[in-house]
């Protein structure tokens with residue numbers, strides 16, 4: 505079987521949905537499972553509706569709600585007829601009524617818990633997949649619509665829930681029964697906790713759903729269909745002159761995703777690695793281009809791509825207690841562990857440690873506790889620039905080229921040599937795009 509994940513723009517209109525179905529039908533003999541995101545813009549609209557509801561701005565909230573309803577109903581009206589149209593509209597109306605009641609509750613309560621937010625967010629994917637299902641029926645395709653909350657199970661960390669893999673691996677083969685000449689349709693991004701509450705995997709999480717399903721069903725490949733021809737040497741929306749990378753290793757793709765290449769969700773690669781499933785990133789608007797293939801094998805050394813992670817915070821701790829002492833770093837990292845805050849880059853000297861974090865939710869409490877260990881300095885609005893490739897740090901010419909290009913850029917910290925695949929450094933937030941462009945011009 506194969507998994508085809510379609511992102512928001514790839515199912516963003518009636519013609520795009522038909523295009524996604526065409527891509528799937530072309531491979532219908534391979535027992536395809538579609539994992540779809542919400543139609544483009546919809547997840548953002550839901551977040552905006554929540555924000556307006558919380559401040560009781562009823563008119564703005566329902567203005568967006570009406571736009572959301574219109575987008576889905578117009579799509580149905582443009583390519584469904586008779587029973588398919590009536591049934592689809594009935595199903596959508598049922599979902600719209602639920603959204604309506606939830607928004608009214610938020611307006612009254614003036615608050616939205618993370619759990620309620622996930623319930624609301626889940627409607628984006630539930631609406632889009634309902635339409636795709638009825639369009640498949642309209643086209644006479646043998647199809648089945650599933651609810652991924654039945655088999656994608658998570659902890660209770662709403663808004664960015666952690667997968668419980670054993671549960672998913674046990675449930676997925678029970679619910680998803682792919683077969684040739686049938687299209688199974690399910691939602692990306694949405695999930696449920698063990699006690700059945702709706703959760704979500706974090707923004708962009710549909711990619712992750714696709715590899716979880718692919719891995720549980722031993723897919724021969726997972727295809728991530730998006731709006732760019734594969735993973736490029738850098739973000740084509742920001743950097744000029746980017747090129748498609750034909751092949752990346754799992755590690756390279758994971759590093760790029762983690763350090764800002766939004767084209768795949770950072771967790772996507774993990775499930776594929778376990779079963780050595782090839783992951784393709786392809787363009788729905790250019791379906792005959794092969795895009796990028798991500799596998800285990802290394803085909804070439806050298807720099808492959810550059811990404812940037814914005815809004816990073818640098819925390820520096822200076823303490824003479826560190827000099828010749830052991831146990832200091834353990835105490836320091838236990839503070840980040842206590843507040844469940846992942847650390848990205850680390851650099852140490854004899855008396856100081858500098859780290860970067862992305863999640864600032866608990867920054868004040870973290871700083872309070874770190875102050876007991878030494879003098880703490882926090883610098884916000886920084887970016888991590890990440891250069892990804894094979895054996896980068898072994899090539900002294902490459903390193904000297906990087907730093908001569910950056911001779912006028914204020915570099916805050918550098919991480920090189922911790923892995924073969926990554927050279928990262930921190931620059932001021934406002935220098936992110938220009939720094940990437942300089943490096944890109946030099947190397948590609």
Ligand SMILES: Nc1ncnc2c1ncn2[C@@H]1O[C@H](COP(=O)(O)OP(=O)(O)O)[C@@H](O)[C@H]1O
Nearest residue numbers: 511512513730731735736738739741765766767
């Ligand atoms: N290295 C990169 N290669 C390709 N696209 C990238 C890269 N870095 C960032 N992107 C961005 O990722 C976008 C695709 O991701 P996303 O908008 O989440 O798509 P989808 O809705 O299909 O999941 C591209 O339009 C591009 O701007």
Ligand SMILES: N[C@@H](CC(=O)OP(=O)(O)O)C(=O)O
Nearest residue numbers: 511512541547707708709710
């Ligand atoms: N709809 C969700 C999940 C997702 O993965 O979307 P996309 O595939 O369009 O990035 C979001 O916008 O975050």
